[in-house]
Amino acid sequence: MTIDVILNIILISTITMTAFSYLMTRLLKENLVEPYWLNVILFNKKLLLRPLGWLVHFITGIGFFYLLYLLNSIFNFGLLLNGLAIGIIEGCLGVFMWYIAFKFIEKPDNLKLRLYYYNLIGAHIVFSYTGLICLNQF
Incomplete structure (x- = not known):
């Protein structure tokens, strides 16, 4: 996998997680955008x-991508469970x-x-699934 593919996956994953936060911001009427x-x-x-x-x-998404990549190579539960497990782990790390910081x-x-913390866990689950789906495409 080339560096440009990796950077594109990171960009797409970070944008989708932030889009999730924008959506939650709209639904809950609280600013949750990282x-x-x-x-x-x-x-x-x-x-x-x-x-x-x-x-x-x-x-920061670069580090989270490499953690996702590492955990995905260790876990062998399939896309649905890997995405959820890695997303929760990364979400807890983000929290x-x-x-x-605070x-x-x-x-x-x-x-x-x-x-905000609950949103971070959800957003990282979105990041995880997006990253894994993109990894499977390349």
Whole structure:
């Protein structure tokens, strides 16, 4: 698999997980979009389309993709169970990363953490399934 294929899979997977967060934001009427909150806590900017939050999110997606790739080579449960298991593992890792970030950086008052954390697990399940489906295509 070439680097451009890997980067495309990471881009597609990160975009679909963020699309899930946009959908949940619309349904629950709470901002759950990861690049937005990255902009807020890292750059003190409340702009949804600011590229720095997206860049950090994409770079983080590279690490999550490699974890997905590793776990998929270890697990042998088939696409449905691998996607769910890896998504939950990565979602819990994502929650832990945000938890640590909020220990060092003040959590925004208007961010409902429990809802955000549940969304992160769902979004990582979407990331996992997208990545695995793309891997099976290449």
